[in-house]
Amino acid sequence: MSSAAEVLRVFLKLGLSSFGGPIAHLGYFRNELIVRRGWMDEGSYADLVSLCQFLPGPASSQVALSLGLLRAGFAGGLAAWVGFTLPSAAVLVLFAYGASSLHGPIAAGLLHGLKLVAVAIVAQAVWGMGRALCPDWQRVTLATISGLVLHFFGSPATQIIVILVGGLLGLGLCRRNSAVTAAAEPLPSPVSRQAGFASLVLFCVLLAGLPILRSFTQSQSVALIDAFYRSGALVFGGGHVVLPLLRQAFVGPGWVTDDAFLAGYGAAQTVPGPLFTFAAYLGTVVKPSPHGLPGAILGLLGIFLPGVLILLGSLPFWDGLRKRLGARAMMAGVNAVVVGLLAAALYDPVWTSSVKTLADVGLALIGFGLLTLWRVPPLVVVTLTALGGIALANI
Numbered sequence: 001m002s003s004a005a006e007v008l009r010v011f012l013k014l015g016l017s018s019f020g021g022p023i024a025h026l027g028y029f030r031n032e033l034i035v036r037r038g039w040m041d042e043g044s045y046a047d048l049v050s051l052c053q054f055l056p057g058p059a060s061s062q063v064a065l066s067l068g069l070l071r072a073g074f075a076g077g078l079a080a081w082v083g084f085t086l087p088s089a090a091v092l093v094l095f096a097y098g099a100s101s102l103h104g105p106i107a108a109g110l111l112h113g114l115k116l117v118a119v120a121i122v123a124q125a126v127w128g129m130g131r132a133l134c135p136d137w138q139r140v141t142l143a144t145i146s147g148l149v150l151h152f153f154g155s156p157a158t159q160i161i162v163i164l165v166g167g168l169l170g171l172g173l174c175r176r177n178s179a180v181t182a183a184a185e186p187l188p189s190p191v192s193r194q195a196g197f198a199s200l201v202l203f204c205v206l207l208a209g210l211p212i213l214r215s216f217t218q219s220q221s222v223a224l225i226d227a228f229y230r231s232g233a234l235v236f237g238g239g240h241v242v243l244p245l246l247r248q249a250f251v252g253p254g255w256v257t258d259d260a261f262l263a264g265y266g267a268a269q270t271v272p273g274p275l276f277t278f279a280a281y282l283g284t285v286v287k288p289s290p291h292g293l294p295g296a297i298l299g300l301l302g303i304f305l306p307g308v309l310i311l312l313g314s315l316p317f318w319d320g321l322r323k324r325l326g327a328r329a330m331m332a333g334v335n336a337v338v339v340g341l342l343a344a345a346l347y348d349p350v351w352t353s354s355v356k357t358l359a360d361v362g363l364a365l366i367g368f369g370l371l372t373l374w375r376v377p378p379l380v381v382v383t384l385t386a387l388g389g390i391a392l393a394n395i
Helices: 004-017 022-036 041-055 061-097 104-133 135-154 156-173 193-217 218-234 237-248 258-270 276-284 293-322 323-349 356-374 378-393
Strands: none
Touching: 004 022, 004 061, 004 378, 022 061, 022 104, 022 323, 041 061, 041 104, 041 156, 041 293, 041 323, 061 258, 061 276, 061 293, 104 323, 104 356, 104 378, 135 156, 135 323, 156 258, 156 323, 193 218, 193 293, 218 237, 218 276, 218 293, 218 356, 237 258, 237 276, 237 378, 258 276, 293 323, 356 378
């Protein structure tokens, strides 16, 4: 088993360089940890991504936590979460205090370049995972159809329905495939079944009990934790889905103004790491006490806790389930759908929000070539593409 220090070092680098949102994060993880470092095989990583797509909570953060857990136990899971989460949380807290605001063409070019590198990262993930997970016409068809459905009907509910249908179709279409019938690489979870069951019970107790405790105690701290916990527990389909929940929870009662909320949301789009760190900003600027740094800490713990608990409750049963032939056939169908989901996200929102000119196309293609043909480390590609964005803004 690897050390937690190694996990922290790797995920700190990812937390400082993983721009582009949850889909792009999965591409960064795959390139850095699966392709370059060989922490697990491609199929197991795809299975892990599929599991986290099913669960409520921030999928990319749950994948990061799982990779840390499987690599170095509970200390590794904590190290992965800290390394991936704290850089963006720290920047957003500073932004809330007014210490981080960017203006002018250089700043605009920098942010635009960071958006373009996300295009290259996601395109690399679609290409690599498509080759590995869609080797036959059945799965190519599933990926294509699912990508089209998600493009035209891309709501979080549609994502969950398409993943479920992909699993059912995989049960019939993929059962005889040799890659499916082969044994999966074992990935024993450091979480026991008893601990997993306790995590699921705690998840439900907090979801039901915090509103009751809030009404009895009238404590603002409990109210704050309850607002963050409920928002994190009811999210399916990625970090962006949490925004309307947070807006209702914080703007509705007047804890945060609409202008302040939208300003923080805009800042959250420009930092690396998970979008859930927006909670650190909200906890800092919220009007009732606790706010400031204590509020930021409560926000981070409250919004990430439900996703952590539901993940810990699922991991002990995941490895045994995915080794069954029927389950592997279903997972093969789900993995093909995940490729379609990545492809749909590559176009919208990644491409549509980033690529505006032919020069943008060229810069994104250069980033893609550096990643796929020359195997340049992602951090270097991020730096070069950001500098390219600055250059384009000043031409």
